[in-house]
Amino acid sequence: MPTTSLPQPVGVAEFFAGIGLMARGLELRGFRVDWANDIEAAKRDLYLANRPDAQKLFHLGDVRDVRGSDMPSAELATASFPCIDLSLAGNRKGLAGTQSGMFWEFARVLEEMGSARPRVTLLENVHGFATSHGGQDLSKALVRMSELGYSSDVIAINARHFVPQSRPRMFVIGVRNDLPKGAHVGVPPLSDVRPPWVRAIFERHPELPMHYLDLPDLPAGPEDLSGVVQRMESGDQRWWDxxxxxxxxxxxxxxxxxxxxxxxxxxxxxxxxxxxxxxxxxxxxxxxxxxxxxxxxxxxxxxxxxxxxxxxxxxxxxxxxTPLEYARLMGAGGFKTRARTDNQALFGFGDAVVVDVISWIADNYLLPALRPNGVGVSDAV
Structure with missing residues (x-):
């Protein structure tokens, strides 16, 4: 994957950082993570195993203990807040749940940052976020972001367009102050990133500040696992007997x-x-x-x-x-996957974002919004 060098890197505050795949996708496009937080020590360990220089910027602990006054200046704040209360496979408590309800703590920190809050926010979660409690949870989140001065856009991307894994996710992108060049207000046309259910979100909320950008079609993506499978001899003990x-x-x-x-x-x-x-x-x-x-x-x-x-x-x-196969399915085949146990590594990757998806969003949305006059020089990795 190509990497981008920005004359002036975009500073990022990364909430619910996990093992660092959000950071990886952004760093490949010249962003710089200045602050990261997660409550899981095992995830923190994998995060730091892949970026030892992040020791000082990673804050292990409950987001409820974070204060806006402690935050560094950042242009972008990301939040892959827990999906367990929103997922169709979870308990469906929604934003009232103890896990997915951490969205409110993210919003609280932004509010406490006052005029220093980031210009752009990137929320990531499962599609169930749009349907939880009949759509009321997403509506409340959009209202809260509008109270913080953000106009919201919603897109849906299945990672299968980049890696051989069906991983549908939705993203809410908030922009403060002036909208990006070329942004439209109103209901977006149908596209591969805005299917009918996404378009309906805009239709239901004419009273809220919402916008959309024209985005390119997603790539076709791989069709098999040949580039992912870790080759093993027939006698390898990992094969079942x-x-x-x-x-x-x-x-x-x-x-x-x-x-x-x-x-x-x-x-x-x-x-x-x-x-x-x-x-x-x-x-x-x-x-x-x-x-x-x-x-x-x-x-x-x-x-x-x-x-x-x-x-x-x-x-x-x-x-x-294997953990390596999980890493490859997440667009992070070069990641160090060693954890205390294989299951901890699998948990970390299974709870993360796909690197290629984040880089695509950075290329086509975040950089045009934050660096409209040029994104830098691309070099091959």
Whole structure:
């Protein structure tokens, strides 16, 4: 991925920083993270393993303890606040929940910053944010951002346009003071980043300051896992043994079993991801029909980790996906993935943003809004 050098870097305050993939996507475009916060020590450890010079700027702790007076000057504030109360797989308590309700703490810190609050904000969450409590949670969030002086835009991007993972997410971009050059007020036309449900958000809120930018079409994206799979010898101990593989095959429904047999009979080796789900009180496995991964998730998000199925030429092998494969699916194949346990690494990546998506937003929205007179010089990494 190309990197960009800005004559004047964009300073970033990163809330709910996680393991640092938001930072990575922005840094590739010349942004500079000056402050980061997260409550999870394991995520902090991976964040610092990949940027040791961030020791002083990373603040481990509860966002409820952060005060606006302690914040450095920043042009951009990002917030990938917890999705567990908004996700369809979660408890649906919405912004009243103890996790997703941390949005209000982010807004409080911005309010306490007064006139020094960032010019642009970037919120990221699951699509369930738009439907939680019949859309009322998103409406309240948009109202709160307007009270802080921000005009909001909403876009939806599935990471499958960049990596072989279906990972739909929505982004709310707030802009203070003058709108970016070329911004429009009103209801946006339909596009791949503004499908009908996003357009309906604008239609429901004519009373709020909202705007939109014309954005390019998203790229097509990869169609298989060949660039993600960590190649292993047949004797590698991470492959499940015959008994466990047999139990996996035996749990498949008739339709799923037929899908696996078709893959097994192929002339080439192919890969599929699989989830373990509970159907009627019985644990079963389901193999994804297409060649990309399902959405990486955390156990707190209501779903198990993914397994990899390798099939073809009369053979079938299965194993859990590795931290490196998770990292590659998040656009962070060069990231150090070593954590206290593999599960901690998987949790960190499953709860993060895709690097390429953030860089695309930076290229096509954040830089035009914050550096309208030029974005710098691009060099190959």
């Amino acid at each position: 015959a008994e466990r593989t047999s139990a996996f095959v035996g749990s498949l429904s008739e339709r799923q079993a037929a899908r696996l047999e078709a893959l097994r009979g192929g002339n080439e080796t192919t890969w599929r991801t699989a989830y373990r789900r509970t159907r009627g009180g019985v644990a079963t496995w389901e193999i994804r029909a297409d060649g990309i991964a399902g959405c990486l998730r955390t156990t707190g998000g209501g779903s198990s980790k993914q397994a990899l199925v390798q099939a073809g030429r009369g053979q079938v092998r299965c194993r859990w996906m």
